[in-house]
Structure formats: C-alpha cells, structure tokens
Amino acid sequence: MLPSISPTTLTLFTGVVYALLSITVWVTLRRQRSTPHVDLWTAGSLCLGLGVILLALRPEPPQWWVLMLTNTLLISSNMLRVVGLSLDPGLPLQLRRAGGLWLLAVTVFAAVLAFGSTQWRVGVALLLHAAGNGLVAYFAMRSAQRIPSRSGLVLAAVEWLVSAAVLQRALAVLGGSSPPSTLSPELSFWLLAATMIAAALYGNLGYLGMEFDRLGEAELRARREQLEETARREAAERSAVQLRAAIDQRDRLASERDQLLQMLAHEIRQPLHNASGALQAAAMLVQAPQPADSAEVSGRLVRAQVVLGDVRSVLDNTLAAALMLTRRDPLVVQDVDLHLLAHLVLGDLPDAQRARIRVEWYTPLRSAELEPGMVRLALRNLMRNAFEHGGPEVIVTLRIEDQEHPPAVVLTVADNGIGRPGPTLEEGGAPLAPPSAGSPDAVRRGLGLVIVRRVMALHHGRLVLAQNWPRGLQARLVFPDPTDNPPDNGPGASARAAGAAP
Template identity: 35%
Template sequence: MLRPLPLDATTSWFLIGLLHLALAAAVWTVLTGRHSRRSTLLWCSGSALAGLMMLLYAARGLLPHVPMIVVANVCGYAGFALRWAALRSEREQTLPLAVLGLAVLGASTAVPLLDAVGPQWRVLGNVCFNMLASLALCVEAQALGRVRASRSARMVGWSYGVVALVLFLRLASLLLGGGAPAAPAIDTELILLAWMLAALWANLGYVGFAIEMAERRARVRSVELAAATEGRELAERQAAELKTLSEERQELLRVISHEVRQPLHNAQAVLKGAADALHGAAPVAALERARSVLREITRSLDNTLAVSTRLIQAQPPPLRDTDLDMLLELALGDLPDEGRGRVRVQRDSAVRTAALDVALMRLALRNLLSNALAYATPGSTITLRLADSDEPLALIFEVCDDGPGIAPTLLPRLFERGVRGRHDVHGQGLGLYIVRQAMRLQGGTVEARSSAAGSTFTLMLPQGREPT
C-alpha cells in the first residue's frame, strides 16, 4: 500500500506543469542553433502546452468550470499533436496538419459535451483521449528510434508508453468502479508520477536524440571533408603532372619549330640562290616549283604549330600599340612573290597605330590572303582594305576576291577546324579556323559574306582598350 503523497493533488499538478514549462524552455535553449529549428519548435511548444494544461487543471477551482475545461483540453491535446508532429518531422515524413487539427478540435469539443451528460462521462472521455494520444506518441517515438537507430528516441517512446499504461489502468478502474468520478488515491499518484516521468524522460530523450543526430552529422562531415581533402590533393597532383606534361609538350614543339622549320627556310634560300644563278636556264622552272612546294610546306607547318601553341593558350595575349603599315608589310611579305603582286592594299583610314597582337594579326591576315589567292579566279586581284569604325570603335580589315563564291551550305561551318572549300586545293582545313581563333584571343570577330561575284572576309578588332 503506497503512502499518500505529502502534497495535495492540486499542488502536484501545479508543480508538474511548471516542470513541463521549465524543461521546454531548457530544451529550446540547448538545441537552438544546434538542431532542426522546426522540429525543436514543435517539440518545445507541445511540451509547454502540456505544462499549461496542467496549470489550468491545478487552478480549476478558481476559474469557471466549462471555459476551464475547454481551454485546458485544447492546450493538452494541441500539446500532444505538436510533439507527435515533431517526432514525425524527425523522420522527414509529411505532417497531416488538417488531420491533426480535426483530432484536436474533435477531442476538445467532445469532453465538454460529455460533461454536459455527466461528470463521470467527462472523466472517462478525458482519460481515454489522453491514453490514445500518449500511445500515439509512444508508437511514433519507437518508429523514430528504429529509423534513426536511436536509443534516446526509444527512451521518449517508453516514457509515453508508461503514461498510456497508467491511463489505461485508470480507465479500467473507472469502468470497474461503475464510472465514479472520484478515483482511488493510488490512481492519482500513479498518474502524477507518470506525467513527471514524461516531463523528465521525454525531454531528456529528445535532447539525447538531437545530440546523437549532431554527432552523426559531424562524423558525416568529417568523412566528406577527408574525401574532399583527398580529392583536392589528387587534383593538385594531377594538375602538377599535367603542367609537367604541358611544359614537356611545349619544349617538344619548340624543338620541332627549330629543327624542322629552319632547314626548310635554309632550303628555300639555297633554291632561290640556285634559281638566280641559273636564271634563263632550263632547270629554273623545276627549281621554282620546288621553292613553291617548300613554301607551302613551311606555311602548313606554321599553321600547325600555331594551333598547337599560340592558339590554345587560356589567357588572352597582351595587346600592344602597333604600326599598321608595318603589319601590312609583314602580312604581304609572308605571301609568295607571284601572289604578292595580285594583292591591292586599299587604305580607307588615316589611323596609323592600333592595339593588337602583331603575331596573331599577322597570322590571321596571312591565312585570309593565302585562301583568297588559292580560291579566287587565277590572275584576279585580291583587295586588302583597311578601315575604321566609330560605333563601335574598332579597326576593320577586309579581304575581297572575285572568285566563284562559297556554297551556302558551307558558310555556317566555314570557320570550323578541318573544313575545306575545295579538295583540289592543298591544305589541312586550318586556315579559317586559325583566323577565328586569332581574332577571338584579341577580343575581335571574323565574318564572311559570299555571292556569285566573290567573297569578302571582315576582321573587326575593337579599340579603345589600353594597350599593355
């Protein structure tokens, strides 16, 4: 036989209500910023409403009977609903808010209606609804413990399981006693102890669950950080290896440039000297043909090396203030003697200097002029026009020919790598690709227009930028 509690029931309800409120405030203080704000708010709000419900029960003699019952039950059942929603949110499940609202409203309305029938019916209904709500919390907490493999969540479930069991015993005693509203002292003591257990164990269990989840997130972040660090180190090693390979490749290209191009230039010089010495003799035509072939090989090699070195660099080259007449002379000097005489320079601009990269611009002009000489009507004049534009501020080069024009189906792909206008003209399809890349690196553009009367290629190089 248990001894009577040293405190009366009203004082005990009051103290347990204050305990719920204090623990709700403590849990909120501990977990704010450390756990899911949504779940923490739901849980702490539910625990605080449970405490408020108990305070209202403790003060039931000071308030009107029916309003007290309504307000207390709304707080109590809403507290159950919010704590259940918090546990379900931890499982990342959708919250049936409409169902919860209807359940709270139905239970809160049913109790005063039962009270109107008789006090014993109100007690039976209230105990039954609280038992079912506690059982729902127990089941949800146990499900959370299984999903998250959390002993703390199971601790929450067992605490509300004990409450549900005690309320079941109270319900059984009421039914066996004929539904009398006055319960034995042992029932009241057990209910008070169960609610105290729920206040302590459930809130401590929820904090423990949050700590477990925080530790798991920390472990996951640690593993991810280690993986990211390992990945970064691997990327750095690969970058270093690629840099080494790139440097070796560049060195190889420099060797190719020196070891292959220089002998070709020397051979051209020797052949020119031989042609001059044998001027008028029969072998001259053969020597000129050999010079032409060597010149074509040199130009093709220059283009190949340009694609492999200068045109693949990531950073644009510095643009320098350059004399345009010198640039035109360099571009024309790259052409064979018989082709140079076919090019007519038309200057429609008084501009003497411009900001550009000499090597890239020379490469672009040389390829455009060489293409025009190869594809235009034999013996026709090629016009190299220099102009400027105020809006936008730019330098314009135009290369015009009177050839047969470019097929409309070819125009959209004209500047792609490997595209050739005719297969009877020697080349690798790099010329116009190189032109586009050379202009891109300088911030410029190239466009092509064509008709049956000929083709015009326009290079536009923006100005107004500070030369380096």
C-alpha cells in the first residue's frame, strides 16, 4: 500500500527543491562562466520555486494579492528562463518582445482575477503556465540541438511533459469536470507526484548538464582554433624561411653574375689586345719590302691563335656559368657515344697539347646518358688546367671506365705534372673569385673548376680531385646512373652544388 502524503506537503517539497537547485546551479556555473543567460535561468528557476512555495502556503480562502503575486512569479519564471535560453547565439528573441509577452500574460490574469469566476481564474492561470512551459521546452530543444547536448534534449522533454500535464488539467477545469482516469486516485496521485519531482529535479540539473556540454564544446572549438592558428603560424614561418632562402640564393646569384661580368671584362680585354698585336705584327712582316722569314710569321700567327683560343675558352666558360645560374628547365640528357665525345674534346685543344694526350679505355661501354655539350666543356676545362699547372712536359691521360657499386660511368683526366697542394684539393677551387684575387690564369682555372662542379651537379654526379700516383693530379668525373637520381636540375641545385665539398 502506497504511503499517504498531502498535496500541500508535496507542493511545498517541490517548491523547495526548485529553489535550492536553482541556487546550486547558479553557484556552480558562476565559478565556470559569468554570463547573463545563466543569471536569467537561475532567476527564473528561483521565481518558480518561490511561486510554488507560496502556492502551497497560501491561506484558504486566498486573498487576491496572494494569487496575483503567486501567478506573477510563475509567469515571470517561465519568461526569464525563455529569455536566458534565447540568448544562445542563433536563437535571438528580442527582449522587447519577451517583455510584451510577459506584460500581456500578467494583464490577462489580472483581468480574469478581477472579473472572472474561480473556475476561470484557475483555468486561465493553468493555460498561461502551460504556454510558458511550452516556450521553455521549445527554446531548450533548439539550444540543445545547436550545442549539441543530450541533457538539453532531456530538459526539453521534461518541460514538454509538464506543459502537456498542465494543459490537460486546464482543459479539464475549464470543461467543468475532473480529468478522466482509469487509475485509482492513490496511484494517480503518485504518478502526479513523480512527474512534479522529476520536473523539479531535472528542470535545473538538465540545464546544468547542458551548460557543461556548452563549455566542453566551446573548449573543443577553442582548442581547434588554437591548433589551426598554430598550423597557420608554422606555415607562415616556413614561408618566411623559404622566402629568406630564396632571397639569399638570389643575392648569391646576383653576386656571382657581377663577378662573372667583372672577370669577363678583365679576361677578354687583354687577350684580345695581345691577339690584335700579334696579328698586326704578322701583317707587318708579310707587307714589309724585304721578305720576312716564314718561321717568324708562322710563330706570330700561332701566338695569335693561342691567344684567341684562350679568349674562346673564357667566353665559353663565362657564358656557360651564366646559363647554369639562370637555367630553370631540367637537364636533357641523351645517349652519347663516348668515342665521339673524346674526339670532340681533343679537337677543342691546340695541336701541341693534343699530341700530349693519351686516351685509355677500361670499360666495354661505348655510350652513356649525358648532356654532351656540358660534359665536353667540363673535360676541356680539366685538360686546360692540367696543361697550365702541370708544366711544359706534362702528359695528360683521359681514362674512360665504369664502376658497379654504385653503377656509374667515370671519366678521369690525369697528368704527371707537379700536382697541387692538399688544401687546394680539399677546396676544389674557389667558387668565384674577383679578378683582383689573383692572376688571370688563376681566375680562369678557378672558374673552370666551378663550371665542372656545376656540370656534375646537374648530372647528380661529383668531381673528385686527388693526387696522381706517383706524381701529378687526377680529376674524376663520376656520372651515376640517371635512373637512380631524382630530376632536380634547377638553379638552386646548381647553386648549392657550387659551394659543396667534392
């Protein structure tokens, strides 16, 4: 048998629960966030608790001001909670409209209280409370969907249940009959009590859970924005680093171009002057009244030819260096006949130097994937350097061989001259030196090694300088298999390779 509790005690208990839980919610959420919608919700819940307490403690028969105060508190509670929920972004409810609805509800109840019967007073009050609970349920559902929050959806369901129960009671009162029920009065009372207790408890606890969900969503959104901001900052820093690297590379290229122009002006002016003088002297000997010695004329012409060859070498190296600095297209290699390449390189040299060159084959290969023009220029520079620093009796050897680990074609230019000191071998030649840094020959040899290094960088190979046994110097050009290297032939790659160690 169910215990017996009077309706007054149950109503008073429900009001006290509403009031205490509203204060609890306010204290809890006030520590987390100070926002107007929390204050409005807790104020509305407190008004609801006080109104229910007054409803339980009102005297019999109740005076009009007690009824007016009680129902004003109940109407205000619903409107304050609706405004608190509507302050959620995306659910705008104008305060003027909310104030107008509150004023209309209070005015209607005051008119019914003044001129209506008891039946109409109770019925209209219940209709107003049902409409208020319906608005609370609607805005709670919309707010819960936006967060999203399961607690908010349960809160909306509880408010809808309360609204439906109050509306059913209002229609029964206005109809002049008690609500039909097949349940016993005692069981019906306890179902009503359970509904009131559930509304009293979850009316505030559901809102508390919804606010915690809102806080969690805001924290997650803030964390996501922080991660996005960090990613944007890192991307900006990477872009800044790349921009600085591009600026540094541009400055290096501009400096190298300036040095190339300086060297070009220095290297070509004097050799052209010497060649012009040799040709003029030869012309004077030919045009002299007395026939000139043919050997002397031939010597003058050979001297002019040698000087013009030097000028040609300087022009080729300078133009090649300028093109390598500015090239952006990938290197186009082709299957080059190594015999033909060797003959072309020998044909670029004077007859006297060509007679002191030996070609040795240590491989059955007859072709390789190369860019013939650049490789020809690189071999010519190495041979000219060998003749310049090796001495008047130097013998230069061009060896063509291959290696297996890793697979590569190796072209070696070796001499039996005086060699070069160890530090020079380690440096492999200065990248680019201004004309004032040394003699013209030293500058030309330094540029020649720079050309060789860049040619090897474009082929993803390397230049290896070493002492030749038992005397002299050897320069090995190692061309790896093109299928084992990525196609990175831009100006940045050649610029990086120019300053790299062999």
